Amino acid sequence: MSKLENIIESLYFSASRPISESEIVKILDDSNFDLKAVKNAVSVLEKKYQESSFELVKVASGHRFRIKQEYSQWISKLWSEKPQKYSRALLETLSLIAYKQPITRGEIEEVRGVSVSSQIIRTLLDRSWIKVVGHRDVPGRPALLATTKEFLDDLNISKLSELPELPELGSIPSEVQIPLLDEAQESA
């Protein structure tokens, strides 16, 4: 049996969001730790990292680890170092939402032939480029996704119909099996 403090530490480090003490109790479920034990362990952890670059901080919805402020100068360099590039998968998802909105995740998956990761949807929602505009009336009531005004602003157009018209879809010889592969290496 691992030490309670270490289990809690591992939970905080693996979650990308704050976790509450009661949630931890729920995760520990069948072990013998109650809320009091968890609260104790958390307060031990709050004092533990004085020598480290990070600390356990209390925020509204629980606790989370955060890098201490004094390191921000280095971290800002890390983040500006490599401007990210959106993956092929994200761009395909975005283009489907733009041209076929409102559309559900399942419908996107149908066209793309692979599952769309939650990460991609979250990135697009975080960026405020897409939003949920309703739910389709089928089992599971999946969310209908559409693009936002911010998306248009960021692309410097004022309405969707200003998106480039699609080139004629000529007939493609059947030998061409994976036309997308050329592009794919960019996203790798």
Next chain:
Amino acid sequence: MSKLENIIESLYFSASRPISESEIVKILDDSNFDLKAVKNAVSVLEKKYQESSFELVKVASGHRFRIKQEYSQWISKLWSEKPQKYSRALLETLSLIAYKQPITRGEIEEVRGVSVSSQIIRTLLDRSWIKVVGHRDVPGRPALLATTKEFLDDLNISKLSELPELPELGSIPSEVQIPLLDEAQESA
């Protein structure tokens, strides 16, 4: 001035990807730390966290912190989504790409004796486990596929040669083969 080890620690914890030592040197830029000092500090960190739930590990594209595997049971309770399970077809395709790279889709199909679905290739591209590294100079110019650093990172290994050894092709002296022919005819 913060301690070098702590700066590096904060970088690893704040990046959502592995970072290489030379990248750290670049970030530290105008300070007086060279590659040797950084390498030293990293090896100090590699030994530092024995009592903790996490550790610094070397993967293909640098180092990163990971939670020790014994804590996975608690962490997986934190995630509502089940990790993806891959089909045999996908794994066989991936293995062929890993061991025979660069390889075309046609060459994969030749070994497996069945066609490889576009969906499998796309899933692997989406996951950034494979990429297109060129085209074979034959009719149709099929894409040459290879594995990526992310693939190694995700398996927590630092180079291809750390993959399991490919079982030897049973090397059989040719004499043994002829008598078998007769046997086969007898049993007909």
Next chain:
Amino acid sequence: MDNSVELKPSQQEFNLAVLNGEEVSFPTDDLYIPPNALKIFLESFEGPLDLLLYFIRKQNLDILEINVLEITNQYVAYIDLMEKIQFDLAGEYLVMAAYLTEIKSRMMLPKESDSEDEEDDPRSELIRRLQEYERYKTVSKKIDSIPRVGRDFFVASSGLPEFESSQKLPEVDLNKLSQIFSELLQRQKLSASHIIEFEKLSTREKMSKILDLLIKEKNIEFHKLCEIKEGKIGIIVNFLALLELAKDSLIKIIQSKDFGIINLSSKDEVH
């Protein structure tokens, strides 16, 4: 799962599969065979080589000792069975059947000369392919068992301090986006028999707009959607969008009298 296959000891039979831990046998003659069981059986193989390997292992044989005659008989009997129940067999299985039959016939012919060349063994190519396939089949299982991120272990990360955001978010190019979309459509065209129908964007935009408005307002009168500056076209597009939404049963439309006010309400409200 129906694996209650009746066995008649008098008939020739061969064992095909282990399903849910139970061995399922399919008589080669005309007994009823649950098509489901066969289908599931076939789907548990990664193609003809995999199936052949199974037959070989079943006989406890080394690949090198395969008895082509017997294997071919088994394989062809199996293929026949699938055709009898009209199961759509992948072409590769038929190609393999033809290939095996060819080897079989070549082995039954008398040898032309006594050149004891290994190349003369019609089986050698098959053996080579089986061996090669088995290597990767084996190693792919090993690769799957290597602990991987997100399934067996997790990455440790921490929240960030506040810092001046010199971080530039990735940009998306307008033309790139449309290019990607048309490629998607082309891909769809290649892989599916139907083509996505391409609708006027302006209608799509209105559809999103209407849904979005309905989240806030629950009820809207149709004329309030229309803006004067959009003119007649605007009304038509709005109306088309409305019909599209109704067709997808995303909204409810109520018009209480002829030429009266058209009321739109969100479907969500009903629930």
